[in-house]
Amino acid sequence: EVHLVESGGGLVQPGGSLRLSCAASGFTFTNYWMHWVRQAPGKGLVWVSRINSDGNNTNYADSVKGRFNISRDNVKSTLYLQMNSLRPEDTAVYYCARGQPRQQGLDPWGQGTLVTVSS
Amino acid sequence: DIQMTQSPSSLSASVGDRVTITCRTSQSINSYLNWYQQKSGKAPKLLIYAASTLQSGVPSRFSGSGSGTDFTLTISSLQPEDFATYYCQQSYSTPRTFGQGTKVEIK
Numbered sequence: 285e286v287h288l289v290e291s292g293g294g295l296v297q298p299g300g301s302l303r304l305s306c307a308a309s310g311f312t313f314t315n316y317w318m319h320w321v322r323q324a325p326g327k328g329l330v331w332v333s334r335i336n337s338d339g340n341n342t343n344y345a346d347s348v349k350g351r352f353n354i355s356r357d358n359v360k361s362t363l364y365l366q367m368n369s370l371r372p373e374d375t376a377v378y379y380c381a382r383g384q385p386r387q388q389g390l391d392p393w394g395q396g397t398l399v400t401v402s403s
Numbered sequence: 404d405i406q407m408t409q410s411p412s413s414l415s416a417s418v419g420d421r422v423t424i425t426c427r428t429s430q431s432i433n434s435y436l437n438w439y440q441q442k443s444g445k446a447p448k449l450l451i452y453a454a455s456t457l458q459s460g461v462p463s464r465f466s467g468s469g470s471g472t473d474f475t476l477t478i479s480s481l482q483p484e485d486f487a488t489y490y491c492q493q494s495y496s497t498p499r500t501f502g503q504g505t506k507v508e509i510k
Binding site: 344390392 | 404435437439441446447448449452453456458490492494495497498499500501502503504
């Protein structure tokens, strides 16, 4: 069964850093683009970033560009999101999701991990 | 960036009703349009990709149509388990923008 499990969320002060992880299982991790999507409390879904199968092609939303870094370890089948210079508006549940081939949507999604940026 | 406009933002419907949600994009995205369902406290689930292709395991009462800039998600006969929030998303270009969501509530 295909499974994605996020971890690493928590409470961090403004200006702080946090690294999220997403452990993948049940599929050949190296064959897929991977994405991060976030959702602020009570709000809608916002796409954050993606990385290609080799890890050498990345894209970011303007709101996180220069502060967040997406990466992957294909040996460990794990996706990461390094978040620096965190702001209160980064408070959200962060989901990792697998990109289907040929741009056919995101499936499946992990259960999400909550990041709270507050003093 | 491609802007996504969903309507309505919420609706009330009864079990058995036909429900239609629309999504309009700020530029043509061919058929690179996906629909997701999110239940309260849960992760989103892919329902439809490429505008009209049902993801495996999704009930046939869900259908999608459209191309270019105008798209529709239809639930032919609303079931109790369909009460949720629905999002459209374009996969034509980055950033992969989402619509603001449509909350489907019980009348």
